[in-house]
Amino acid sequence: MTGxxxxxxLVLSACSQRTVTRVDPDQQIDLSGRWNDVDSKKVANxxxxxxxxxxxxxxxxxxxxxxxxxxxxxxxxxxxxxxxxDNFIKKFEIEIFNSGLADLVESRExxxxxxxxxxxxxxxxxxxxxxxxxxxxxxxxxxxGTMTSETDTYNNKKVVNYIVTLYLTDIETNxxxxxxxxxxxxxxxN
Amino acid sequence: MHKxxxxxxxxxxxxxxxxxxxxxxxxxxxxxxxxxxxxxxxAAAIMAKNKKAAxxxxxxxxxxxxxxxLSMLGNYEESNQYLEEAYIFTEDYQVNYLNEAAALxxxxxxxxxxxxxxxxxxLLYYKAINYLxxxxxxxxLVECKRLNxxxxxxxxxxxxxxxxxxxxxxxxxMGIIYEAQRDYNNAFIAxxxxxxxxxxxxQAMFQVSVPDQxxxxxxxxxxxxxxxxxxxxxKREFGMEDYAYKAxxxxxxxxxxxxxxxxxxxxxINFAVVEGQGGVFNFTNEExxxxxxxxxxVSEEENRSSLSDLEVFRVAFPKYVERDKFYNSxxxxxxxxxxxxxxxxxxxxxxxxxxxxRMLLEFGRSLLRVALKKAAEKQIEKESEGIAVAVSFLNxxxxxxxxxxxxxxxxxxxxxxxxxxxxxxxxxLKLQSPYNNGTEERVFNYDINSGETVFQPFYSLxxxxxxx
Numbered sequence: 001m002t003g004x005x006x007x008x009x010l011v012l013s014a015c016s017q018r019t020v021t022r023v024d025p026d027q028q029i030d031l032s033g034r035w036n037d038v039d040s041k042k043v044a045n046x047x048x049x050x051x052x053x054x055x056x057x058x059x060x061x062x063x064x065x066x067x068x069x070x071x072x073x074x075x076x077x078x079x080x081x082x083x084x085x086d087n088f089i090k091k092f093e094i095e096i097f098n099s100g101l102a103d104l105v106e107s108r109e110x111x112x113x114x115x116x117x118x119x120x121x122x123x124x125x126x127x128x129x130x131x132x133x134x135x136x137x138x139x140x141x142x143x144x145g146t147m148t149s150e151t152d153t154y155n156n157k158k159v160v161n162y163i164v165t166l167y168l169t170d171i172e173t174n175x176x177x178x179x180x181x182x183x184x185x186x187x188x189x190n
Numbered sequence: 191m192h193k194x195x196x197x198x199x200x201x202x203x204x205x206x207x208x209x210x211x212x213x214x215x216x217x218x219x220x221x222x223x224x225x226x227x228x229x230x231x232x233a234a235a236i237m238a239k240n241k242k243a244a245x246x247x248x249x250x251x252x253x254x255x256x257x258x259x260l261s262m263l264g265n266y267e268e269s270n271q272y273l274e275e276a277y278i279f280t281e282d283y284q285v286n287y288l289n290e291a292a293a294l295x296x297x298x299x300x301x302x303x304x305x306x307x308x309x310x311x312x313l314l315y316y317k318a319i320n321y322l323x324x325x326x327x328x329x330x331l332v333e334c335k336r337l338n339x340x341x342x343x344x345x346x347x348x349x350x351x352x353x354x355x356x357x358x359x360x361x362x363x364m365g366i367i368y369e370a371q372r373d374y375n376n377a378f379i380a381x382x383x384x385x386x387x388x389x390x391x392x393q394a395m396f397q398v399s400v401p402d403q404x405x406x407x408x409x410x411x412x413x414x415x416x417x418x419x420x421x422x423x424x425k426r427e428f429g430m431e432d433y434a435y436k437a438x439x440x441x442x443x444x445x446x447x448x449x450x451x452x453x454x455x456x457x458x459i460n461f462a463v464v465e466g467q468g469g470v471f472n473f474t475n476e477e478x479x480x481x482x483x484x485x486x487x488v489s490e491e492e493n494r495s496s497l498s499d500l501e502v503f504r505v506a507f508p509k510y511v512e513r514d515k516f517y518n519s520x521x522x523x524x525x526x527x528x529x530x531x532x533x534x535x536x537x538x539x540x541x542x543x544x545x546x547x548r549m550l551l552e553f554g555r556s557l558l559r560v561a562l563k564k565a566a567e568k569q570i571e572k573e574s575e576g577i578a579v580a581v582s583f584l585n586x587x588x589x590x591x592x593x594x595x596x597x598x599x600x601x602x603x604x605x606x607x608x609x610x611x612x613x614x615x616x617x618x619l620k621l622q623s624p625y626n627n628g629t630e631e632r633v634f635n636y637d638i639n640s641g642e643t644v645f646q647p648f649y650s651l652x653x654x655x656x657x658x
Contacts (some may be wrong), residue, residue: 018284032346076415077375080383082338082364085375156349190349 044091359535401532449601
């Protein structure tokens with residue numbers, strides 16, 4: 001009996017090795033059912049494509065006379081999960097930048113750092129190479145939004161519905177140029 | 191024949207390694223005495239000398255204790271080194287099945303101690319507080335994210351709603367860290383999650399209600415995030431319609447680690463074994479009304495299992511011993527105002543609950559251990575009665591419960607926020623005790639810049655000694 005126990009435990013200990021497998025970042029892997037990188041990418045991709053190709057945006061570009069400059073503001077998180085807002089915002093920025101249909105203006109996170117660098121240059125850089133104040137490109141539009149989630153749970157089953165609402169608004173006139181919603185629904189079974 | 195004898199002697203030698211009647215608390219008597227008296231330098235020195243424990247099966251506790259003592263002494267960097275090592279240990283911990291099998295035959299202390307659920311969380315509490323005191327908010331945020339992951343793992347671990355699978359205080363701590371980073375959105379989410387857990391779980395399980403400070407925290411962060419709907423909704427819900435956000439020049443976030451958490455001891459009960467049908471044996475104890483059925487493998491040559499005779503076994507189980515609070519409340523006084531330190535976490539109640547919720551598992555494990563030891567005894571008895579007697583004797587001696595736990599944790603954790611002025615501030619702490627008309631006072635002085643937040647943990651190690 002003890003002989004069997006020892007053999008069994010040796011086999012089991014062999015099974016408990018940790019393994020690490022590298023996967024493609026685009027591969028969709030859902031483990032816990034919580035908000036993950038797949039969700040961020042999907043929402044960013046769909047919504048940016050939607051508004052850049054919308055008739056209202058095209059009309060706005062035509063009226064504007066030049067490619068509009070967009071600044072990504074903030075995404076208010078009203079869910080109960082801690083979602084890395086910075087990462088989420090960056091995914092929007094990538095989509096906008098790569099589309100070629102809009103210019104991107106640096107958002108709040110790095111804007112201050114750039115201004116610090118500029119201030120530093122006033123003191124230390126040569127006059128002809130110094131970056132000047134008052135020449136920042138003013139954004140025309142700001143993209144911001146809200147995330148909410150609804151959870152319905154019973155026994156060991158759960159349905160979570162995430163709704164991301166986004167607004168694209170003219171900074172000068174406060175007029176909303178585009179408004180959209182993206183939903184993600186997950187069914188989690190234990 | 192020879193192989194069997196060799197096995198027997200090996201078994202005896204292995205058992206001899208575990209003969210000891212003392213619990214983990216008693217084994218660390220010297221350290222515990224120094225720590226409880228507040229002789230932290232001495233306690234630190236004792237730990238530094240004990241190199242063996244750093245590699246032993248209870249190294250998680252050794253590292254955690256070192257971290258706590260150094261933190262209390264103000265050596266935050268060094269403290270974090272040990273706490274980080276303890277954290278890495280819990281991350282990399284994997285069940286060693288060979289040891290688990292060995293523990294079943296001898297003693298549960300043969301298994302590496304992996305830490306209770308709440309211990310694995312509170313480890314990062316100490317680490318975060320170290321960083322906050324050093325002003326390293328980015329590093330504290332890392333701990334916050336680790337806590338978030340640990341909380342998710344904990345809530346995924348248990349399916350039952352009645353178990354401790356959410357920690358409200360840790361959410362409060364996360365909120366405090368986010369707020370230090372001026373991430374009011376995430377702070378609001380954390381505080382709101384804490385509110386739900388206090389209401390849904392903590393009130394019923396540990397009799398800890400929503401701290402008043404938390405209600406203010408929720409309103410403040412809702413306001414600062416711009417969540418006007420939620421701001422107004424919670425104002426109504428809390429009955430705090432008069433609340434209005436007022437910006438402070440500075441803030442003091444005060445943590446009071448009150449008293450000491452429980453330590454594990456053991457208790458034992460005697461079970462009688464009655465043979466049932468088909469190789470099933472019932473362990474019974476009439477006094478407590480227990481009956482546990484066990485299926486014991488029947489050896490082919492005999493058609494009778496080795497547990498056939500009616501016998502009485504002693505089985506040991508772990509239990510917690512409370513170290514009662516000496517102080518039951520405290521307040522901070524500044525400029526004529528007073529701020530109550532609200533109870534946020536009852537570590538004592540938590541520990542008792544988590545042990546109780548796996549009592550069935552502990553019972554089963556202990557009984558299986560004794561059953562296997564007896565079975566082994568019987569096998570040996572066939573060869574030589576003399577050795578069997580020695581083995582039986584040793585089995586009785588090694589019958590111990592796992593009495594390891596983190597014994598420098600506080601009994602409970604309280605917190606509050608106090609507004610400070612730019613420049614010099616004098617804050618008085620008053621601790622109240624129902625014993626000996628005790629009040630204790632301490633004064634804290636802070637010299638702050640505008641917009642600064644100070645984080646201050648305070649430890650009161652006194653506890654009410656029980657007279658048995």
